[in-house]
Amino acid sequence: MKYRTFGKLGIQGSAFGLGCMRFNGAASGDSVIDEQKAVSLIRRAIDGGVTYLDTAYVYLDRTSEIVLGKALQDGYRDKVTIATKMPAEHVHNRAEMEDLLAEELKKLQTDHIDFYLMHGINREKWEYFKSIGAPEFFEEMKKAGKIRYKCFSFHGPYEDFEYIIQDNDWDMVQIQYNFMDVNSQAGTKGLKLAGSLGIPVVIMEGLLGGRLAKAPENVQALYDAFPVKRSPVEWAFRWLCNHPEIATVLSGCNEEGQIDDNLRIFDTVEPGIMSEEELKLMDDVRQAYLSRTKIGCTGCRYCMPCPNGVNIPGIFSAWNDVALYNAEPSEHYGLREIRSNDQGADHCVECGACESACPQNLPIIEKLKEAWKELGG
Numbered sequence: 001m002k003y004r005t006f007g008k009l010g011i012q013g014s015a016f017g018l019g020c021m022r023f024n025g026a027a028s029g030d031s032v033i034d035e036q037k038a039v040s041l042i043r044r045a046i047d048g049g050v051t052y053l054d055t056a057y058v059y060l061d062r063t064s065e066i067v068l069g070k071a072l073q074d075g076y077r078d079k080v081t082i083a084t085k086m087p088a089e090h091v092h093n094r095a096e097m098e099d100l101l102a103e104e105l106k107k108l109q110t111d112h113i114d115f116y117l118m119h120g121i122n123r124e125k126w127e128y129f130k131s132i133g134a135p136e137f138f139e140e141m142k143k144a145g146k147i148r149y150k151c152f153s154f155h156g157p158y159e160d161f162e163y164i165i166q167d168n169d170w171d172m173v174q175i176q177y178n179f180m181d182v183n184s185q186a187g188t189k190g191l192k193l194a195g196s197l198g199i200p201v202v203i204m205e206g207l208l209g210g211r212l213a214k215a216p217e218n219v220q221a222l223y224d225a226f227p228v229k230r231s232p233v234e235w236a237f238r239w240l241c242n243h244p245e246i247a248t249v250l251s252g253c254n255e256e257g258q259i260d261d262n263l264r265i266f267d268t269v270e271p272g273i274m275s276e277e278e279l280k281l282m283d284d285v286r287q288a289y290l291s292r293t294k295i296g297c298t299g300c301r302y303c304m305p306c307p308n309g310v311n312i313p314g315i316f317s318a319w320n321d322v323a324l325y326n327a328e329p330s331e332h333y334g335l336r337e338i339r340s341n342d343q344g345a346d347h348c349v350e351c352g353a354c355e356s357a358c359p360q361n362l363p364i365i366e367k368l369k370e371a372w373k374e375l376g377g
């Protein structure tokens, strides 16, 4: 296992951090956990050198912290740092923040949390956290020794990230980043900004939740043609670890084989390890994925709101995702949300309001029909 320095904190952590959100392959919040298997996977990772464990209050129907707490008995707690999170939806005032932190400490069977994160914030959630006094609460808990570092995890556009990271004194940030997300979410610009401020960056969704682990044919052909043979997973992690700003790359593993594979990969990766040829390969791989794009919707939302409730950018985004990564429509989280919120293309009455507003001049009505058919209607 390679260990890396956490920016201005100066501490060392394992390059591979175990994400505790996916122990049986299910997305957060809708699964029943196999406790014995999860404990054994966590300990296997720690025995292999992992020192960074990431969980959250809401993961796996709120059972992830409990299982992690059990896995960290028998001396394992002293070998690792724990990251867990405060969800905005569950706290409305100081008393509720205190209660939530106390509950998390109890579930984790520990007297302190190392990295405490405001969970999945964008600018709106950050303003909310400020309005209830969360930054001050985190500082007080640091002084009280209940948490060591004040951090946030981020989902949103770069502009929000740039604002949030400079609006407070943060110890660490966690962002979604991988070779496909260079220009989305915080993106490469966000990573570099954090690095310039000395703030360590922890990466989530390095494999896009597993989608980058299975290359479609045109991408696999590029990997196969390269003189050095590596799996898509190894290429993705190697590309990430090439960035010196990154402290730890999280990955949620479901099987012993995945843990072992990742332990092997993270034994070899260091900043600056990628050659010119390898970086060129990853640029070509990104283009090969993008060539599978179904529609050039930029997600600007000028077409919204649709008077009939159709989630136009959401449907186009799901259509592109499914095509890019050869994914199953039924497993696409955003699409499932669209269906359960009744925002499908079947509600389109072809009024044309969206088409006249679209700066890309997309034939939205026709493309919505095509997308909805391919996504299963």
Ligand SMILES: NC(=O)c1ccc[n+]([C@@H]2O[C@H](COP(=O)([O-])OP(=O)(O)OC[C@H]3O[C@@H](n4cnc5c(N)ncnc54)[C@H](OP(=O)(O)O)[C@@H]3O)[C@@H](O)[C@H]2O)c1
Pocket: 018, 019, 020, 021, 022, 025, 054, 055, 119, 120, 153, 154, 155, 174, 203, 204, 205, 206, 207, 208, 209, 210, 211, 213, 233, 250, 251, 252, 253, 254, 257, 258, 259, 261, 262
């Ligand atoms: N704060 C937030 O808002 C937030 C959001 C998302 C995630 N997270 C955290 O970040 C962690 C990492 O994100 P993630 O779980 O999405 O990571 P990821 O690495 O992008 O995806 C994990 C998935 O990749 C596949 N995988 C991992 N190692 C593999 C290997 N060696 N070979 C083949 N497949 C492999 C598995 O997919 P299969 O299940 O298909 O086998 C696994 O479930 C999460 O566990 C969670 O702790 C936080």
Ligand code: SF4
Pocket: 305, 306, 307, 308, 309, 310, 312, 347, 348, 349, 350, 351, 352, 353, 354, 355, 364, 365
């Ligand atoms: S054409 Fe369809 S999708 Fe577009 S605004 Fe009208 S109802 Fe909504």
Ligand code: SF4
Pocket: 296, 297, 298, 299, 300, 301, 302, 303, 304, 312, 313, 316, 357, 358, 359, 360, 361, 362, 364
């Ligand atoms: S206006 Fe056009 S480009 Fe913008 S979100 Fe709507 S369909 Fe996509």
